[in-house]
Amino acid sequence: MAITITVNGQARSVDVDPDTPLLWTLRDTLGLTGTKFGCGIAECGACTVLVDGRAERSCMFPAANAEGASVTTIEGLAPDGSLHPVQQAWITHQVPQCGYCQSGMIMAVAAFLDQHPHPTDEEIDASITNICRCGTFARVRRAIHAVVEG
Amino acid sequence: MGKWTRRAFIGAGTLVGGGFVLGVSGLALAPSRHSVVSDDAAETGELTTWITVTPDNFVTVLVPHCEMGQGTQTALAMMAAEEMDADWNLVRINEAPALDNYATAYMARPMMPVIPTPFVRGVDYGTYRLARWFGFQATGGSTAVRGTGVYGMTVAGAAAREMLVAAAAARFGVSASECKAASSRIMHAASGKSASFGELAKAAAKISVPTSPAVKDPGSYTIRRTARPRRDIPAKVNGSAIYGIDFTVPGMLYAAVEIAPVYGGKLVSVDATPAESMPGVKRVVKLDEAVAVVADSYWRARRAVLALKPVFDDAGHGSVSSATIFAAFDTALGAAPELSAQAAQVITADYRVPFLAHATMEPMACTARVDGDHAEVWAGTQDPLNARSTAAKALKMNVENVHVTNLLLGGGFGRRLPFTFDYVDMAVRIAKAMAPTPLKLVWSRENDIQHDYYRPAGMARFAGALDANGAPLAIRSRYAGGGDGESVFMPYAIPDKHAEAKDAAHPIRLGAWRSVLNSQHGFFKESFVDELAHAAGKDPYLFRRDLLGDEPRFRAVLERVATMAGWGTPLPGGEGRGIALTESFGSIVGEVAHVAVAPDGTLRVKHVYAVVDCGDVVNPDSALAQVEGGIIFGLSAALVGEITIDAGRVVQRNFRDHQMIRLAAAPRITAEFIKTDRRPGGLGEPCVPPIAPAVANAIFAATGVRVRDLPIKNQPLVRNT
Numbered sequence: 001m002a003i004t005i006t007v008n009g010q011a012r013s014v015d016v017d018p019d020t021p022l023l024w025t026l027r028d029t030l031g032l033t034g035t036k037f038g039c040g041i042a043e044c045g046a047c048t049v050l051v052d053g054r055a056e057r058s059c060m061f062p063a064a065n066a067e068g069a070s071v072t073t074i075e076g077l078a079p080d081g082s083l084h085p086v087q088q089a090w091i092t093h094q095v096p097q098c099g100y101c102q103s104g105m106i107m108a109v110a111a112f113l114d115q116h117p118h119p120t121d122e123e124i125d126a127s128i129t130n131i132c133r134c135g136t137f138a139r140v141r142r143a144i145h146a147v148v149e150g
Numbered sequence: 151m152g153k154w155t156r157r158a159f160i161g162a163g164t165l166v167g168g169g170f171v172l173g174v175s176g177l178a179l180a181p182s183r184h185s186v187v188s189d190d191a192a193e194t195g196e197l198t199t200w201i202t203v204t205p206d207n208f209v210t211v212l213v214p215h216c217e218m219g220q221g222t223q224t225a226l227a228m229m230a231a232e233e234m235d236a237d238w239n240l241v242r243i244n245e246a247p248a249l250d251n252y253a254t255a256y257m258a259r260p261m262m263p264v265i266p267t268p269f270v271r272g273v274d275y276g277t278y279r280l281a282r283w284f285g286f287q288a289t290g291g292s293t294a295v296r297g298t299g300v301y302g303m304t305v306a307g308a309a310a311r312e313m314l315v316a317a318a319a320a321r322f323g324v325s326a327s328e329c330k331a332a333s334s335r336i337m338h339a340a341s342g343k344s345a346s347f348g349e350l351a352k353a354a355a356k357i358s359v360p361t362s363p364a365v366k367d368p369g370s371y372t373i374r375r376t377a378r379p380r381r382d383i384p385a386k387v388n389g390s391a392i393y394g395i396d397f398t399v400p401g402m403l404y405a406a407v408e409i410a411p412v413y414g415g416k417l418v419s420v421d422a423t424p425a426e427s428m429p430g431v432k433r434v435v436k437l438d439e440a441v442a443v444v445a446d447s448y449w450r451a452r453r454a455v456l457a458l459k460p461v462f463d464d465a466g467h468g469s470v471s472s473a474t475i476f477a478a479f480d481t482a483l484g485a486a487p488e489l490s491a492q493a494a495q496v497i498t499a500d501y502r503v504p505f506l507a508h509a510t511m512e513p514m515a516c517t518a519r520v521d522g523d524h525a526e527v528w529a530g531t532q533d534p535l536n537a538r539s540t541a542a543k544a545l546k547m548n549v550e551n552v553h554v555t556n557l558l559l560g561g562g563f564g565r566r567l568p569f570t571f572d573y574v575d576m577a578v579r580i581a582k583a584m585a586p587t588p589l590k591l592v593w594s595r596e597n598d599i600q601h602d603y604y605r606p607a608g609m610a611r612f613a614g615a616l617d618a619n620g621a622p623l624a625i626r627s628r629y630a631g632g633g634d635g636e637s638v639f640m641p642y643a644i645p646d647k648h649a650e651a652k653d654a655a656h657p658i659r660l661g662a663w664r665s666v667l668n669s670q671h672g673f674f675k676e677s678f679v680d681e682l683a684h685a686a687g688k689d690p691y692l693f694r695r696d697l698l699g700d701e702p703r704f705r706a707v708l709e710r711v712a713t714m715a716g717w718g719t720p721l722p723g724g725e726g727r728g729i730a731l732t733e734s735f736g737s738i739v740g741e742v743a744h745v746a747v748a749p750d751g752t753l754r755v756k757h758v759y760a761v762v763d764c765g766d767v768v769n770p771d772s773a774l775a776q777v778e779g780g781i782i783f784g785l786s787a788a789l790v791g792e793i794t795i796d797a798g799r800v801v802q803r804n805f806r807d808h809q810m811i812r813l814a815a816a817p818r819i820t821a822e823f824i825k826t827d828r829r830p831g832g833l834g835e836p837c838v839p840p841i842a843p844a845v846a847n848a849i850f851a852a853t854g855v856r857v858r859d860l861p862i863k864n865q866p867l868v869r870n871t
Contacts, residue, residue, distance in 0.1 A: 017429060017450065024449040028404070033396035034389020036560070038511050039595040043805040046511055074389035087387040094379060094771055097219025097779055099386030100393060100511040100560030125814035131805060133511045133561050134219050135782025137816035139775070 003067045007032070008076025014063070022058040022066050023047045026073060034074040034103045038131070045130030048104035048111075049073050055111035057104075074103040077110060085150075086110045089143040097134035105130045109144055118148060180275035184306055185359040186251050195351035197310040198359055199251065200303060201230060207334055207348030209236045209310075214246040214254045215289040215298060216532055217382050218559035218566075219779075220834045221772035222294040224380045228768055229299045232373040233307025233365060234314075235331035236347065243381050248287065248534030248554040255281035257293035259301040260736055271361045274301070285549060288533040290567050290662065292735035292832020295768055300829055308363035310354070317353035318345055368766060368827045377771035382558075393558045394530030395515035395592060402517065402588040403432055405580045406451035408458065409440040409601050412798035413659045414465030417441055425454035434458070435583045442580045448592050467657045467798040472607070475656045475795065476502060479609035479630040482654035486613045487626035490646070493615030497685045501612070501674045502859040503631075503842075504792035506605035506663055507808060512560020513598040514573035518581035519588035520545060525552045525581070526588075529574055530559035536568035541578045563783070564662035570603045599808050600800040603661025604793055606632045610674040615646075620686030622697070625678065629671070630654040636734060637667035640675055641704040642697035658795060664783055665838035668734040672839025673788075673846070673860065676730040680847040681856065690847060691717050691729050703763055704731060706824060707740040711761035714820060715742035724748065725756075728847025730840035735832030737764035741781065743817075743844040747852045751867040755785060755817040755845055763824040764831040770823070773833055777821040780837025785817070786810045788842035790863050809863075 002015045007030060014029050021040075026032045026049070035058060038046030042057035049058045050072035078084040083091070086109050096102040105128070112119070112127045119127075124144055132140070184198040195203045202210045211227040227243045230236075246252035255277035265273050281287070311331050318336035319326040322343045329338050337344040368374075385391040410416060420441045422434035430450035435442040441460045445451035479502075486498045516529040518541070525545055531537040534556040542549040559566060577591035593601075608631025615623040624646035629638070630653070638649035663669065683693035691712045698705035708731050712718075715727060725746045732739055744757040758781050767773045790809040794801045802808040846857040855867050 016447075019453075020447075020449045024447065027396075028447050028449070031398065032389070033392070033398070036393075036511070037395065037513065037592070039805045041595070041804055041806060044511065074387075077388075083388070090387045091379070091383055094383060094775060096383050096386040097221075097775060098511065098559060098561045099219060099382070099391055102386055103389055106387060128813050131511070131810050131812060133509060133563070133783070133810065135779035135786075135816075136775070137782060137813045138778050138819050140813060141816075 001064070003064055005063070005066045006070040008072060016063050018062065018064045020063045022049065022061045022063045022071070025063040026058065032073050032075055036100055036103055038101065038104070043131070044101070045108055046101045046104040048107040048130065050107060050111055053111065053114065055108050074107060077107065084110060085147050086113065089147045093139050093143040093146060095136050095139040095143050097136055101130060101132045105132065105140060113144070113147060119144070180272040182271050182359050182361050183274040183278045184309055192352055192355040195355055197313050197351070197355055198306040200306040201234070201310045203347045203351035203354070205348045205351070207346045208240050208242050209234060209334065209347060210242045210244055211303070212244050212246040212252065214252045214287055215294045216245065216530070216556055216559055216562070218289070218532070218562040220776060221380050221769060222289065223382065224378060224772060225295050225768045226299050226303045228373050228378055229295070230303040230307035232371055233304055234311045235333070237334040238373050238378065240334045245556060246287070248538055248556055250282045252287060253278060253281035253285065253535060254287055254298060254302070256297040256302045257288065257291060258297070260293060260296045267362055285535040285539045286533065286568065287535040288568050289562070290532055290564065292834045292836065296736055296830045296832055299768065304365055305363065308365045309360050312360050312363045313354040313357045314347055314350050316357050317350040321345060321350070321353065374768050375770065378769055380772055391558055393512050393560045394528065395512050395560065397517045397528040397557055397590070399517060399519065399588045402590055403444050403446060403584060404448040404451045405442045405444045405577070405589055405591045406448065406455040406594065407440045407442045407576065407591065407597060408455050408460055409597060410462035411600065412462070412464040412467050413657060414467065415439065415462045416465070418461040418463050420458055420460035422458070424457040428454045428457065433584065435580050437576065437579055440576065444580065444584055444589065448590070452594060464798050465657070470657060470798045471796050472504070472794045475607060475658070476609060478654040478656065482630045482652040483609060483611040483628045486611055487628055487648070487650070489613050489615045489624050489626060493623055494618040495616040495685060497614045497616070497681055499612050499678055499681055499858060500609065501677060502609045503607060503670045503673060504794065504860060505607045505658060506787055506791050507599050507602045507793050507802070508561070508563045508565035508663055509599065509808060509810065510559070510561030510563060510565050513595055514593040515591060516574050516577035517588060517590040518577045519586065520578060520582045521586040523547060523551055525578060527552065527554045527574060527578065528557060529554070530557045530566060531571065531574070532559070532562045532566040533568045537571045537574045540571040540574050544575045544578050545582060563664040564666070565602065567662055570661050572601065595805065596803045599802050599804060603659050605663030605669060606660045608632060608670040612674070612678045614678060614682045616682065616686050620688055622682055622686070625682070627674070628652050629674065631670065633667050633671055637671035638675065639733065640679070641701045641733065642679065642694065643700055644697065657798070665734060665835040668732060668835070668839040669784065669787065669842070672730065672732045673842040676732060676840065676843035677846055677858065680728070680843065680850065684850070689718070694729070694731060703738055704733070707731065707738045707761045707763050710822070710824070711740035711742050711759055714761065714822070715744065715759040717742065724852055726848045726850070726852030728844045728849070728851055730843040730847060732839040734836045734839055737762060737831035737833060737836040739836050739840050741840040741844045743841065743848040745845060745848040745852055747849060747867050753789070753849065753862065753867055755815070757818045757820065758841065758844070760819065760821040760837060761824065762821065762837065763826065764833045764836065765826060765828040766830050767823050768830060773823065774821060776833045777837045778819050780835065781819055781841050782811065782816055784838035784841035785845065788845050788860055788862060789815070790861050792861050
């Protein structure tokens, strides 16, 4: 079926089976490979994108449900050539190692900080549940605090 | 990249047919490994195999190792740039392509004895030829900095500088000894003449590569020992980094697979009809050990393969389980090791650790195109030359006809090492069936968790003897599941130390998992030393320290980490500290875990302190990231990691039942390095082994409960009263 999704500010019409997860629509149909496949069961968060500003794990989010919605991926988090404060903090604090989980981690943190501009560590613990196998958590926490402190 | 012929190798007359026949004269006469450059090197500015200088005054360092987050490519380029006196902002880093000329054997050098200078060239060239013959370009064993960095990049950088200086001296009409390099220029102070590396490169490339160039005194470093941002990071925060799974080629199809659940099992039968009628499905491909569905999108392929009901045999291993494997270990270990009779106190203990999965965040993926007698392969691997041989063998092609492009790895940890390229092997066979259409194979997470090369499960049986004063007389152990001299080594001055391997074979597929055999044995030996200390009525830190009189490096690490952690200062009830000390991959690591155990047994690892003697630290902040990462990786395994076997198959399927810790469970980490000029040790792996025993020892200190089986989640931690 053909659906229209606004992806990173652009209206895109895609023809996919209704049960196709948004993840594969983004990656394979639209070529936005910054959003990663990790588990397929919404456990790890590598596929996190923003749907109307909310963090969603796109591997279990049917593309059909994004019809008419505004989807932001890592490629569109900041206007071309610029960096979102979370991305900048990720560079300053040298957060990524292999980096595979970090698109999702950054999207989850960006959405979280929108809702919690001055989070406590407990709120960070409760909300940022993405898996990072390389073990970058200490830097993730440090970088989140750095964004908050500006 | 220039053109290559075999001309560069004709001089190696002592090397016969790719074999290795290298006498003393061969060692002395062999060409320099660094002089293996393309035919048009003088035009392209290739100074050595690893360093090219272009007219724009950029130095390009070719790094023959993959980047999987360990910071290797930046660190190795820093080592080369340091010796060149290059301007770091004028240094580019490229991964060496998967070509024979970039085969690497430097990883063997740290394990070799010191080689007399006249023979270094021959050893370098000979081992390179061996690596080339085997098709070896591996990243593993924590060897990139201590092997390729020390013996390759440092030498290449110093040689390049000498070549540039010689070219400058000729140009200026002065003596080379009067010229100095700095910030990518060569200067002659007396005349005020100077030229950039870029201006000198073509002339320098005509000069023969010096074999034993002078390397810098560490005190004069300006690039090394300073925190340089990793060059791979910017592309990892904006989605532009291309990992193996991200690669696309126009017109490609996608494959999803179901694999025989018991390793070694074969596909007996499958009715392809249910998949064939589904939208987008192009073909059902039967492989020996799997069934693949090829479709026009990954989702359609995956959905269709799940609609199939393939029948696999169990290779005769259908009755194997974790219980039968550990029972066989137990039988193989026999009675507790015998100790001498005069001991005042004898302590015995058994320890067990499970199989573990690598669970890289990027599932296995590989894109391939087979066209006639040629093939192309794109994947993230820890050894693209071995991936090439794997593909060639599967396709019955010569390796020359297979081209591999290595892409970023979404985690490696040993899963993508030589001889573990089942995903490449599988992808090329499916691509052959679809030839010449290119095809991307993506494993599901379930494929990945259930078809790994697992960290070996293991068991150890210890007996220790103390004299009447609590001094240890002996530690004897038997172990099953694998081990080696490094992993069982204990630095402590104990008169009778002995570890004996016992065989208990099982059919589970095994591989190297970050820190290899040290993850099991670190837990075994440092738990048992702790048990001895408590049995002797001594403080576990002081007990260890007093046995390290002859080992000043170990002792310094131990003392520093204890001080840093505030060892001995009072803690609230239910909290405790545990200490552990291990050496692996040429580096010594001490860790202290501070834990809290709630009355209901809930464990929280609050803080981990680490002190690392990995020799000279090349890129300090990136090195620190490896300490942090190693601790978290090891902590996940200690707390919650396990792969269990039932009916011959792996029980766990995905991240719901194969757990890893997340941010909320991640402790604070405080780490520092011992400052030393000693040449670098490894760092990707050595911080993993001490964390499990440090946490187990801390739990004992907090509760009196001794953890002897991992993962800790399986054991109630309710305090002894």
